[in-house]
Amino acid sequence: MRKMRKVILSEKEMPTQWYNIQADMPNPMQPPLHPVTRQPVGPDDLAPLFPMELIMQEVSQERYIDIPEEVQDIYKIWRPSPLIRAINFEKALDAPVKIYYKNESVSPAGSHKPNTAVPQAYYNYKEGVKKLTTETGAGQWGSALAFACGFFGIELQVFMVKVSFDQKPYRKSMMNTWNANVVASPSNLTQAGKKILSEHPDSPGSLGIAISEAIEAAVSDPGTKYSLGSVLNHVLLHQTIIGQEALKQFEIAEDYPDVVIGCFGGGSNFAGISFPFVRENLTNGKSARIVAVEPKSCPKLTRGKFTYDFGDTVGMTPLIPMFTLGHNFMPPKIHAGGLRYHGAGPIVSQLLKDKLIEASAVPQKECFEAGVKFARSEGIIPAPETTHAIAQVIREAEQAKREGKSKTILFNLSGHGLVDMAAYDQYFAGGLEDFSISQEEIEASVRSLEVVPA
Numbered sequence: 001m002r003k004m005r006k007v008i009l010s011e012k013e014m015p016t017q018w019y020n021i022q023a024d025m026p027n028p029m030q031p032p033l034h035p036v037t038r039q040p041v042g043p044d045d046l047a048p049l050f051p052m053e054l055i056m057q058e059v060s061q062e063r064y065i066d067i068p069e070e071v072q073d074i075y076k077i078w079r080p081s082p083l084i085r086a087i088n089f090e091k092a093l094d095a096p097v098k099i100y101y102k103n104e105s106v107s108p109a110g111s112h113k114p115n116t117a118v119p120q121a122y123y124n125y126k127e128g129v130k131k132l133t134t135e136t137g138a139g140q141w142g143s144a145l146a147f148a149c150g151f152f153g154i155e156l157q158v159f160m161v162k163v164s165f166d167q168k169p170y171r172k173s174m175m176n177t178w179n180a181n182v183v184a185s186p187s188n189l190t191q192a193g194k195k196i197l198s199e200h201p202d203s204p205g206s207l208g209i210a211i212s213e214a215i216e217a218a219v220s221d222p223g224t225k226y227s228l229g230s231v232l233n234h235v236l237l238h239q240t241i242i243g244q245e246a247l248k249q250f251e252i253a254e255d256y257p258d259v260v261i262g263c264f265g266g267g268s269n270f271a272g273i274s275f276p277f278v279r280e281n282l283t284n285g286k287s288a289r290i291v292a293v294e295p296k297s298c299p300k301l302t303r304g305k306f307t308y309d310f311g312d313t314v315g316m317t318p319l320i321p322m323f324t325l326g327h328n329f330m331p332p333k334i335h336a337g338g339l340r341y342h343g344a345g346p347i348v349s350q351l352l353k354d355k356l357i358e359a360s361a362v363p364q365k366e367c368f369e370a371g372v373k374f375a376r377s378e379g380i381i382p383a384p385e386t387t388h389a390i391a392q393v394i395r396e397a398e399q400a401k402r403e404g405k406s407k408t409i410l411f412n413l414s415g416h417g418l419v420d421m422a423a424y425d426q427y428f429a430g431g432l433e434d435f436s437i438s439q440e441e442i443e444a445s446v447r448s449l450e451v452v453p454a
């Protein structure tokens, strides 16, 4: 049969529902707990932060949830995204594998993140919210939400971790172009920020501090709510448009993956590509392996502990049942900023605990090597986060070669690296390090948790 290079769906073929894996999980996840009362959080606890529609999606047991037409219309600016057969990359690897990738870098912000930014902005707009706050590390989430808020006339205040604010000026320029207001965090706009600045005027900031500032700014103004780009159930739900499309595209290609791979920060792009395939495993007799790939320097899935922990450093969020390195864990400064998170989404954590998915950890230099190999064969320069998925693809291909077994691989190309070229420069100059984390370090960090056993 002729090799298919690319499978494109028409607008009319774009899925009109997200897939909610909570309907099919053999063991439901344990409930998030209120940080003070330690009781399961209810909708009212979350209402100051999120619109009710998103809170209902967070706990929904419905298998499919309709994508509002207004959201579909905006998705169609770049969706359906292409499924591409990486024929040149296959040749470069010289292994008995077929490799497909779902190209999420085609969105205006350059990653999968607008898939949830757009519905989040939409549901806030429907509830009359005039302003959103959020945090951003390297700037990918902030830029996706800035892009999305523009469609609904919502003002956006982004707290950007100071060190990135200084080092990654172009993400900030993108947010400004899309009309968002960006400040370096810690900032003078919040009590939390002022307190840290008075104690440490030169603080480089952290995601934990930026989250505290964004939450404080949201709860202290009735017309303002807060938005998060990963980890939570509703965020993972919105990303399943990726895998829903991919399943249709494999049908057209008359093929099916043996392995589905996504890089892992909080779990959103991984869930997006893989949950519809997990559903096929659970309900339709399929048996694809599902692999989440994290940095070796931030190994919550492969070496973390499954327990209740806070989502942020300061301890303002609910306690979440998840694989974690401890909320005080400070990941080394690798370039894949989007993967430097201490925990993992609760659904993904439960699936891993139940062995319905696998996890793998790869070091930074192997990732950049894989990213460059991919760029030189397929053309697209992947985001540093995405190179983790590609490194795993190469490991799978090498294994297939050793075992003389053929294999069909699907991975999610979560974003392009065109705003991250300084990281590639550093790699070419030989300036990148592989960080290793000792077992004692992990144990000490996890032991410091005030643990509520999960």
Ligand SMILES: *Cc1c(COP(=O)(O)O)cnc(C)c1O
Residues within 6 Å of the ligand: 111, 112, 113, 140, 141, 229, 230, 231, 263, 264, 265, 266, 267, 268, 269, 270, 338, 339, 383, 385, 386, 414, 415, 416
């Ligand atoms: C943010 C980001 C990630 C990591 O976040 P997840 O929620 O785990 O998907 C991965 N790739 C890219 C390109 C990103 O921007």
